[in-house]
Amino acid sequence: MSTIPAPRKSTVRLFMENIKDYLSRIVGDALSEAADIAGSDPNVITASRPEFGDYQANGVMAVAGRCCRKPRELAEAVIAGLRDEEDLVASAEVAGPGFINIKLRDQALIARGNGVLHDPLSLIPPDSQPRKIVVDHSSPNLAKEMHVGHLRGTVIGDCLSRVLERLGHEVIRQNHVGDWGTQFGMLISYMQDLGEDSSDLQTELEDLETFYRAAKDKFDSDSAFADRARLSVVKLQGGDPEYLSAWQRFIDESSRHCQEIYGRLDVGLTLADLDAESRYNDDLEGIVRELEEKGLLQESDGARCVFLPEFKGKDGEPLPVIVQKSDGGYLYSTTDLAAVRMRSFDFKADRSLYVVDARQSLHFQQVFAVAQAAGMASAEISLEHIAYGTIMGKDGRPYKTRSGDSVKLADLLDEAVTRAFELVSGKNPDLDEDERRLIAENVGITSVKYADLSKNRMSDYVFDWSTMLSFEGNTAPYLLYACTRIKSLLRKQGDDCSVNELTELTQPEERALLLKALQLPEIVEIVARECYPNLLCNYLYELSGAFMRFYEACPVLKAEPRIRNTRLALASLTEQALKQGLDLLGINTLERM
RNA sequence: GCGCCCGUAGCUCAACCGGAUAGAGCAUCGGCCUUCUAAGCCGAGGGUUGCAGGUUCAAGUCCUGCCGGGCGCACCA
Numbered sequence: 001m002s003t004i005p006a007p008r009k010s011t012v013r014l015f016m017e018n019i020k021d022y023l024s025r026i027v028g029d030a031l032s033e034a035a036d037i038a039g040s041d042p043n044v045i046t047a048s049r050p051e052f053g054d055y056q057a058n059g060v061m062a063v064a065g066r067c068c069r070k071p072r073e074l075a076e077a078v079i080a081g082l083r084d085e086e087d088l089v090a091s092a093e094v095a096g097p098g099f100i101n102i103k104l105r106d107q108a109l110i111a112r113g114n115g116v117l118h119d120p121l122s123l124i125p126p127d128s129q130p131r132k133i134v135v136d137h138s139s140p141n142l143a144k145e146m147h148v149g150h151l152r153g154t155v156i157g158d159c160l161s162r163v164l165e166r167l168g169h170e171v172i173r174q175n176h177v178g179d180w181g182t183q184f185g186m187l188i189s190y191m192q193d194l195g196e197d198s199s200d201l202q203t204e205l206e207d208l209e210t211f212y213r214a215a216k217d218k219f220d221s222d223s224a225f226a227d228r229a230r231l232s233v234v235k236l237q238g239g240d241p242e243y244l245s246a247w248q249r250f251i252d253e254s255s256r257h258c259q260e261i262y263g264r265l266d267v268g269l270t271l272a273d274l275d276a277e278s279r280y281n282d283d284l285e286g287i288v289r290e291l292e293e294k295g296l297l298q299e300s301d302g303a304r305c306v307f308l309p310e311f312k313g314k315d316g317e318p319l320p321v322i323v324q325k326s327d328g329g330y331l332y333s334t335t336d337l338a339a340v341r342m343r344s345f346d347f348k349a350d351r352s353l354y355v356v357d358a359r360q361s362l363h364f365q366q367v368f369a370v371a372q373a374a375g376m377a378s379a380e381i382s383l384e385h386i387a388y389g390t391i392m393g394k395d396g397r398p399y400k401t402r403s404g405d406s407v408k409l410a411d412l413l414d415e416a417v418t419r420a421f422e423l424v425s426g427k428n429p430d431l432d433e434d435e436r437r438l439i440a441e442n443v444g445i446t447s448v449k450y451a452d453l454s455k456n457r458m459s460d461y462v463f464d465w466s467t468m469l470s471f472e473g474n475t476a477p478y479l480l481y482a483c484t485r486i487k488s489l490l491r492k493q494g495d496d497c498s499v500n501e502l503t504e505l506t507q508p509e510e511r512a513l514l515l516k517a518l519q520l521p522e523i524v525e526i527v528a529r530e531c532y533p534n535l536l537c538n539y540l541y542e543l544s545g546a547f548m549r550f551y552e553a554c555p556v557l558k559a560e561p562r563i564r565n566t567r568l569a570l571a572s573l574t575e576q577a578l579k580q581g582l583d584l585l586g587i588n589t590l591e592r593m
Numbered sequence: 594g595c596g597c598c599c600g601u602a603g604c605u606c607a608a609c610c611g612g613a614u615a616g617a618g619c620a621u622c623g624g625c626c627u628u629c630u631a632a633g634c635c636g637a638g639g640g641u642u643g644c645a646g647g648u649u650c651a652a653g654u655c656c657u658g659c660c661g662g663g664c665g666c667a668c669c670a
Contacts, residue, residue: 020609045609058612061650071650096613097650141670178670277670303668313666314594325668332670359664361597389598390663427632443632455606459599460663466619467605473618474606477632489629526609538607541617552625552634593632 012118013111016125018521019088020044020055023102026082027057034077035067042078044102046519052095053103054515061098071098109514110502113573116518117500120576124521126168127528134172134343135161137355138262138269141178142254142276143187145209146261147406148399148463149357152388155449155586156457157355158267159533160386162584167528172347173268174275176339177258179251181277183212185233188246189225190215192232196246205253209408237281251276264413264445266586280338284330287337287376288323294374302326306370311362321366336367340383341376351382353531358387358458386531389460399463412468416444419469424593431592439593443477444469446587450476453585454537474541476587479578482544483589486575489556493568502569503562509550510570516546517577524584533585540581547574 027042043059064071137157305320313319421440
């Protein structure tokens with residue numbers, strides 16, 4: 001990273017409140033006063049159209065309705081009562097039925113910009129109320145290889161973790177992998193049949209998907225094997241050392257595979273974040289006992305269940321949450337209750353986010369409700385299912401290849417990198433091959449991540465190789481390309497120019513870019529609260545667009561010195577916003593591409 | 594049957610607790626490289642936001658009812 005010289009003036013200020021929060025506060029105060037209603041919401045948003053100014057306050061009309069005032073009159077009173085201690089507002093005007101359109105002073109924007117150049121990390125100030133937050137994400141089943149279905153939860157959870165950490169929260173990542181289900185009996189027996197020390201086994205474990213399928217085929221076709229497999233589960237869960245060690249061998253192999261994928265994806269999950277189902281094995285009996293002691297447990301058809309009035313099944317019958325099967329086995333819900341308890345009382349988390357497929361929303365509603373009813377979660381903890389939609393095929397069904405198997409995540413990434421290498425080799429043949437390979441690895445993988453992160457997480461989306469691996473338009477390469485253009489400028493600026501300070505704005509493209517760059521913290525705040533990474537993607541795409549337009553319209557290196565300095569400073573400010581924003585998405589910038 | 598989610602341009606998606614004339618990308622057509630990386634920029638066409646009501650100064654957004662799609666609903670995770 002290039003070091004950024006501090007501005008010469010000693011008057012640099014740092015701003016701990018972003019522009020939107022600042023305006024919300026001063027307009028809100030003025031509105032509350034003018035309407036004599038404490039805590040009135042000014043509803044300040046960025047202007048919906050440029051001719052309205054930079055920001056607009058939409059809240060006056062609603063408040064006017066409540067206090068029986070004419071909206072435009074009230075808006076005038078609000079403007080008259082503004083106490084703008086930062087001197088940020090150039091003009092505030094009433095428009096239409098009672099909007100307040102706000103235009104900001106160039107010099108105030110410049111002051112904020114220089115503050116960021118002086119201390120780049122001040123661009124995203126920490127949250128004033130740091131919390132402890134669990135982010136449960138990725139959570140693959142270790143019996144099989146990771147497939148495209150695991151992409152969303154992995155990258156969305158990683159992004160949210162990064163955003164929350166950046167805001168100063170203590171984030172506890174948890175990877176709730178499936179490692180304890182009945183399938184593991186089958187896999188253990190299959191391993192034993194191959195001979196645990198044989199080289200065959202080692203080779204077969206190289207490809208978990210094939211291994212799983214082979215075991216499954218045997219399970220389906222060989223009833224003696226199936227019996228042994230079922231026995232293996234019992235032995236395993238009963239703690240038989242021989243079975244445990246076979247199981248451990250498999251889990252290690254599978255975890256290693258996951259870590260490989262995480263490494264390629266540049267996802268922060270480590271083995272230390274593993275929160276496997278098996279971890280809770282010894283707690284499950286206690287969970288059931290506790291439910292019984294609290295009088296919440298009922299027996300139904302031999303299974304032990306919790307019935308809550310708010311859940312109804314088919315025909316309006318009460319719907320149970322089964323915590324223990326009639327054969328004595330425990331279930332997903334039981335494990336999740338144990339996990340809630342740990343997160344709430346051992347970790348003492350303020351929020352616990354579950355980044356999990358939307359199809360499990362009923363399950364989480366039930367687990368959260370039972371946990372609250374049974375006191376397994378404190379009253380304060382916020383339990384949130386961060387649901388995401390399914391990746392669909394062209395046929396509108398959940399994505400599968402023709403053979404019926406899901407596409408391996410590793411294969412998708414390989415394909416992305418291959419295509420990126422072809423592209424970079426075509427675009428920039430002068431770079432040596434090693435660098436082209438590094439660029440391709442970055443571009444290919446980040447394109448896949450970005451393609452997912454940039455979509456609203458609630459929607460199902462159709463998987464399509466060409467959009468997933470597109471390198472034009474609203475894609476990771478567009479953002480990376482903006483960065484390389486900036487870096488190229490900064491490389492070429494030479495040593496003669498060490499001043500890194502904004503002085504005056506002469507072109508509208510400069511102003512638009514500066515304002516946009518300063519808005520990063522506003523978006524980060526929303527993402528932390530609402531957990532929608534696509535908002536950050538949209539913002540970064542707009543920021544890059546603002547830079548591209550600036551780049552086309554405003555020559556930098558050839559401009560006269562004063563303007564050149566400001567434009568270079570603007571470029572490095574933009575670089576900071578892009579770099580820091582991309583870092584929150586888990587994307588590293590490139591020097592050239 | 595009940596519940597959750599979704600329905601926006603030919604395709605894939607946006608639209609910040611309801612805000613002014615619904616925005617991008619891809620695809621199509623047309624312009625811009627002897628000047629800082631053309632993975633770029635500028636422009637054109639393309640919409641009754643599934644349908645019908647309702648609430649509101651204001652509805653893609655909230656409410657009701659239909660239509661269409663996805664998912665879930667007792668011992669899998």
